[in-house]
Amino acid sequence: MTTRMFGEPIQRREDPRLLAGRGRYLDDLGHGALAAAFVRSPHAHARVLDIDVTDALDVDGLVAIYTYEDLPERVADPLPLLIPHPALTHGRTGYPLANGIVRHVGEPVAMVVATDPYVAEDIVDLIQVNFEPLPAVVGIENAVRAERLVHDDVPGNVGAHLVQEVGDAPLAVDTAPHRLEFRLDIERSASTPLEGRGVYARPDASDGSIRVYSSTQTSTSVRFAIAAKLGLPATKVEVIAPDVGGGFGVKIVHPWPEEILVSWAARVLGREVKWAEDRREHFVSSAHERGQVQFVRVGFDDEGRVLGLDVRFLHDHGAYTPYGIIVPIITSTQLLGPYKVGAYRAEFTSLYTNTVIVTPYRGAGRPQGVFCMERTMDRIAEHLGRDRAEVRSANFIQPHEFPYDQGLVFQDGRPLIYDSGNYPEALEKVKEMIGWDEFPGRQEKAAAQGRRLGIGLACYVEGTGVGPYEGGHVQVDSAGRVHVSTGLTSQGQGHGTVFAQIVAEELGVPIDAVEVTTGDTRRFSYAVGTFASRAAVLSGNAIALACRRLREKALRIAGEALEADPGDLEIVDGIVRVVGNPRTAIPLRTVAVLANPLRYAFDEEAVRATQFARSSGDDGPPVPEDDEPGLEGRDYYSPVRSTFASGMHAAVVEVDPDTAEVRILRYAVVHDCGRMINPTIVEGQVHGGVAQGIAGALYERMAYDESGQLLNASFMDFLMPYATEIPRITTGHLETPSPLNPLGIKGAGEAGVIPVSAVIASAIEDAEGIRIARMPISPDELFWLRRRAETGEVERTGVVKSDRAP
Amino acid sequence: MRVRLRVNGAERQVDVEPRVTLLDALREVIGLTGTKKGCDRGECGACTVHVNGRRIDACMTLAVMHEGDEITTIEGLDHPVQRAFLEHDAFQCGFCTPGQLMSAAACLAEGHTGSDAEIREWMSGNTCRCAAYPHIVAAVREVAGRA
Numbered sequence: 006m007t008t009r010m011f012g013e014p015i016q017r018r019e020d021p022r023l024l025a026g027r028g029r030y031l032d033d034l035g036h037g038a039l040a041a042a043f044v045r046s047p048h049a050h051a052r053v054l055d056i057d058v059t060d061a062l063d064v065d066g067l068v069a070i071y072t073y074e075d076l077p078e079r080v081a082d083p084l085p086l087l088i089p090h091p092a093l094t095h096g097r098t099g100y101p102l103a104n105g106i107v108r109h110v111g112e113p114v115a116m117v118v119a120t121d122p123y124v125a126e127d128i129v130d131l132i133q134v135n136f137e138p139l140p141a142v143v144g145i146e147n148a149v150r151a152e153r154l155v156h157d158d159v160p161g162n163v164g165a166h167l168v169q170e171v172g173d174a175p176l177a178v179d180t181a182p183h184r185l186e187f188r189l190d191i192e193r194s195a196s197t198p199l200e201g202r203g204v205y206a207r208p209d210a211s212d213g214s215i216r217v218y219s220s221t222q223t224s225t226s227v228r229f230a231i232a233a234k235l236g237l238p239a240t241k242v243e244v245i246a247p248d249v250g251g252g253f254g255v256k257i258v259h260p261w262p263e264e265i266l267v268s269w270a271a272r273v274l275g276r277e278v279k280w281a282e283d284r285r286e287h288f289v290s291s292a293h294e295r296g297q298v299q300f301v302r303v304g305f306d307d308e309g310r311v312l313g314l315d316v317r318f319l320h321d322h323g324a325y326t327p328y329g330i331i332v333p334i335i336t337s338t339q340l341l342g343p344y345k346v347g348a349y350r351a352e353f354t355s356l357y358t359n360t361v362i363v364t365p366y367r368g369a370g371r372p373q374g375v376f377c378m379e380r381t382m383d384r385i386a387e388h389l390g391r392d393r394a395e396v397r398s399a400n401f402i403q404p405h406e407f408p409y410d411q412g413l414v415f416q417d418g419r420p421l422i423y424d425s426g427n428y429p430e431a432l433e434k435v436k437e438m439i440g441w442d443e444f445p446g447r448q449e450k451a452a453a454q455g456r457r458l459g460i461g462l463a464c465y466v467e468g469t470g471v472g473p474y475e476g477g478h479v480q481v482d483s484a485g486r487v488h489v490s491t492g493l494t495s496q497g498q499g500h501g502t503v504f505a506q507i508v509a510e511e512l513g514v515p516i517d518a519v520e521v522t523t524g525d526t527r528r529f530s531y532a533v534g535t536f537a538s539r540a541a542v543l544s545g546n547a548i549a550l551a552c553r554r555l556r557e558k559a560l561r562i563a564g565e566a567l568e569a570d571p572g573d574l575e576i577v578d579g580i581v582r583v584v585g586n587p588r589t590a591i592p593l594r595t596v597a598v599l600a601n602p603l604r605y606a607f608d609e610e611a612v613r614a615t616q617f618a619r620s621s622g623d624d625g626p627p628v629p630e631d632d633e634p635g636l637e638g639r640d641y642y643s644p645v646r647s648t649f650a651s652g653m654h655a656a657v658v659e660v661d662p663d664t665a666e667v668r669i670l671r672y673a674v675v676h677d678c679g680r681m682i683n684p685t686i687v688e689g690q691v692h693g694g695v696a697q698g699i700a701g702a703l704y705e706r707m708a709y710d711e712s713g714q715l716l717n718a719s720f721m722d723f724l725m726p727y728a729t730e731i732p733r734i735t736t737g738h739l740e741t742p743s744p745l746n747p748l749g750i751k752g753a754g755e756a757g758v759i760p761v762s763a764v765i766a767s768a769i770e771d772a773e774g775i776r777i778a779r780m781p782i783s784p785d786e787l788f789w790l791r792r793r794a795e796t797g798e799v800e801r802t803g804v805v806k807s808d809r810a811p
Numbered sequence: 812m813r814v815r816l817r818v819n820g821a822e823r824q825v826d827v828e829p830r831v832t833l834l835d836a837l838r839e840v841i842g843l844t845g846t847k848k849g850c851d852r853g854e855c856g857a858c859t860v861h862v863n864g865r866r867i868d869a870c871m872t873l874a875v876m877h878e879g880d881e882i883t884t885i886e887g888l889d890h891p892v893q894r895a896f897l898e899h900d901a902f903q904c905g906f907c908t909p910g911q912l913m914s915a916a917a918c919l920a921e922g923h924t925g926s927d928a929e930i931r932e933w934m935s936g937n938t939c940r941c942a943a944y945p946h947i948v949a950a951v952r953e954v955a956g957r958a
Contacts, residue, residue, distance in 0.1 A: 198906075
């Protein structure tokens with residue numbers, strides 16, 4: 006048998022190139038292209054009265070300056086609202102360049118094209134824009150107060166309002182033996198990939214086509230968007246995602262104004278044009294996420310079982326809603342995690358503010374939902390004086406209860422039905438890994454030495470592999486090389502490795518013979534994109550299905566050549582052979598030649614293949630009616646609904662009694678993404694997610710002032726974790742296969758980030774004995790929380806007010 | 812202004828405005844795009860190169876300040892830590908990797924590898940948003956001989 010490939014921790018195949026500085030990221034392309042730069046709004050809310058370019062006109066190297074007035078129809082239209090929803094009654098999108106009004110700092114107002122980026126930026130500084138500042142709406146509380154409006158025609162700043170419920174939650178809460186009511190806050194953060202956005206457009210005047218490179222998570226959709234905006238047939242537009250230096254969600258938004266404008270300008274000018282975003286631009290003109298205020302009411306019994314959960318939350322979606330209300334929908338549906346609650350009601354209001362748009366950032370609304378549910382579990386445990394793990398356990402959906410229908414509608418519009426999982430086993434495992442049961446002794450011992458230790462735990466369920474589809478194409482050439490393509494893009498997830506592992510396993514070929522291309526519309530036209538932990542599930546299965554088609558064809562052709570029954574054949578190391586008689590064999594590369602009746606002897610293989618040419622006597626056409634020339638397979642995978650991965654994290658933290666600094670001493674992860682294709686890559690994804698989770702718990706926030714200026718728009722002021730902040734992470738895997746897809750896999754990309762804020766809050770609370778209801782938490786904030794706890798302004802844990810129903 | 816640099820062992824004459832950073836001279840004028848621009852203000856370390864054997868952020872220095880200097884970029888690096896990065900899965904998207912490798916090679920040469928904590932501290936000028944940090948530390952540790 007061929008060496009097993011699926012499930013093996015093999016080294017990534019894309020790496021040698023990247024290690025030698027031979028990566029080809031957006032800004033590495035287009036040497037000598039014209040450079041675009043943007044005049045952006047310095048105001049959070051203002052009318053654009055006048056744009057004066059006089060001073061810029063004499064600059065050597067200026068090629069063009071464009072404002073809204075210069076844009077032709079279609080390009081000048083508002084940007085598309087990608088994901089409409091009936092509850093999004095007041096969806097609004099911006100224009101590629103400001104049309105008389107700006108609604109956040111960083112909104113593009115004018116585009117400059119010049120001979121090089123230095124000159125383009127000089128010119129940007131010389132363009133005078135006369136703004137009439139308007140009052141800005143910043144922060145959820147100001148948005149909901151609605152004394153000022155972000156959009157004149159959106160009353161109350163409310164873009165969307167949605168209620169989902171199962172049972173009568175308010176009644177269940179009111180009649181439960183115990184009740185709690187509290188508020189939680191989560192601040193804004195952002196993807197901030199190390200490579201910003203970027204676009205490079207190459208028009209071809211000879212045939213009127215254009216090739217666009219974009220640092221995107223969806224090249225196929227960027228292609229259709231550019232074609233529509235430029236009035237071109239899609240066949241005249243190629244979009245390629247080159248190496249992409251991280252995405253984490255922000256690059257799924259499309260079309261960005263710059264993708265349209267750079268492509269349009271390149272065609273108008275008949276020149277190559279490139280724009281590479283700078284760091285400050287990324288902070289103020291791409292997208293952020295998180296940002297919710299939650300009001301929780303929960304009713305439960307003596308065992309801690311949740312009888313009713315009633316959550317109302319406010320979501321800040323920034324100035325526009327190009328990506329709809331996916332984030333709050335995910336929060337409200339994924340909040341339930343691995344638990345079955347008696348009755349549930351989630352109501353959200355999604356609000357406009359004069360800040361950067363809010364679109365999915367790794368986790369996409371789940372960290373907020375999990376923070377809500379897990380803080381609730383901790384509050385219940387505290388209230389009942391029970392172990393936090395025990396309360397969770399009392400609420401778990403049990404392994405025999407799958408498929409489990411939560412009774413809600415998920416982000417894909419399909420019923421929220423969990424396909425599989427094993428939550429009790431995961432809990433046992435994570436407790437063991439972190440030393441849960443022994444911890445109280447450890448905590449006490451540390452306390453005797455004046456050290457404050459705390460332990461925390463959180464669970465989550467993640468809907469992954471969201472549809473509607475992805476496709477895969479696999480082709481074997483006459484040299485025996487296997488060319489694989491899928492339309493979605495890669496930003497470091499190791500697709501070139503895991504997809505090759507699937508192909509090597511399915512086809513029985515050496516992995517070194519497999520070459521994978523992603524995100525190139527020249528190779529694959531129809532795709533959705535890389536987000537929602539969907540690449541492995543969607544493209545992985547599509548590629549497997551394509552391989553199975555190819556394999557069937559290969560065995561049929563080989564069977565004819567070898568005069569054997571295809572059912573008796575196997576493929577091992579790229580050779581088709583008779584099972585039990587390996588000397589009756591034909592290489593796959595030769596089968597590839599046989600698959601094409603046109604056999605010019607371009608290479609040795611074609612010459613050799615003639616010995617297998619079918620004898621005449623067959624009157625049919627050389628390519629039979631139900632056949633195609635060539636040895637290739639194409640297929641699509643379209644899931645009926647998402648598959649649900651799960652996991653549990655636990656951490657031990659130490660809090661400095663004087664400085665309130667939080668140090669993570671131990672961090673344990675149990676992760677279940679079904680069958681793993683490559684455990685090394687899964688572990689890397691988990692590490693990355695946990696790091697971004699720690700960032701969201703302890704460091705990262707968007708510091709907007711009341712006038713809508715982002716005060717920390719640099720890597721100096723926006724605190725990201727470095728090597729010094731990330732602890733050793735112990736990872737344990739469970740593999741509960743998904744029954745929904747042929748490979749039994751679930752997504753893994755976002756998982757790591759989801760429960761971290763909840764874990765750290767739980768652990769800090771345990772160490773400090775002070776309620777933690779807001780994330781992130783800085784040492785400064787924790788210091789003042791302590792002070793306020795001393796004066797009684799902030800609740801200490803363990804202080805239980807009687808809430809037993811009369 | 813004309814400036815003479817020795818880049819990866821080869822003599823390079825470049826003609827740049829005084830304001831052009833070493834990073835832009837390497838990428839845009841000489842055409843060595845392996846060195847990356849993550850923030851252009853010395854905050855992320857993606858542009859780390861060696862100048863006369865010392866690691867620096869190429870975005871924080873002007874090309875004209877380096878007349879006659881010996882500059883090594885990722886394209887000129889041949890170091891065991893590259894293999895160690897591969898074996899330890901020490902990166903994902905690869906964008907910070909040239910800077911991480913240049914920094915790791917220097918960190919090893921400086922001998923700041925006595926413990927994991929020391930490695931973390933002396934590699935803390937290089938941001939990895941994919942957060943491959945645990946594996947980066949493991950790769951450096953291995954090359955330092957403390958595997």
